Amino acid sequence: MRYWLMKSEPGEFSIDDLEAAPRRTTPWTGVRNYQARNFMRDLMQVGDRAFFYHSSCPEPGIVGIVEVAAPAYPDPTQFDAGSPYYDPKATPENPRWFNVEVKLVRKTRLVALKELKQHPELASMQVLRPGNRLSITPVDPREWKFITQRLLGLSGEVASPCP
Template structure:
């Protein structure tokens, strides 16, 4: 009998980056049931995190990248584990992969649900000034991964900086 990977491991925490003009926290907030697929990941290491490590119930910091202000704008929860990213097979999608094969998919996505939008973003400057969050992967020079693990301590520190209580 196959063991339930999520039942075996404790909840994990992640940071997912997205450009707000492409898909920001406001887009997620307006999605049906505040739930949407997290598609378009086209980096192998980030794909591996999505495919192999992100589990049902894991919690995620929603980070706006490339557009000011950079920072964490809220939190999400994983509500569906990895499945093939159908945008890779759609020639009309900006994430189309002409080498994509539905029989042997290369790219994966998960579904996320909005937990909360922060009253004010936790900006990159705020993260840099805090002893705990300044050590996050997202703060490392040259770190461009769109999917990154976050420690429980970092998760709690971001919520402290946001002035909000931790979600269940």
């Protein structure tokens, strides 16, 4: 299994919106970047875990842990002419964009971007790289462990379902 970090603007879809969603699950639609798409389509598996990250807001940072609940399938918003995510070049026979579904595992305290930057153990996290705009990034297992256990105080059992 792999670990990830997934960004969302809380003004668009926040951790509270996820908590309020049916089955605390949501399709991760609207990703329009090929690298992020490839992560979802090619690498993400049911059971993978991810940090839910609030971006473009007063206090950017990690606010929860989610789990991949459904494997990638064609993002329906690409076919919807009324959607801001409509892509006229995509067809059901030849879909361009894919989405997984994620389920809330638990909300966490805010681990602010500011705080993440203070730990040398996390210096190589992709999300900390200047100018990083990828909405989905892989997280190294050591970084995952550091954040969940050291910073959040979760037991290994809670932080990841398998060893």
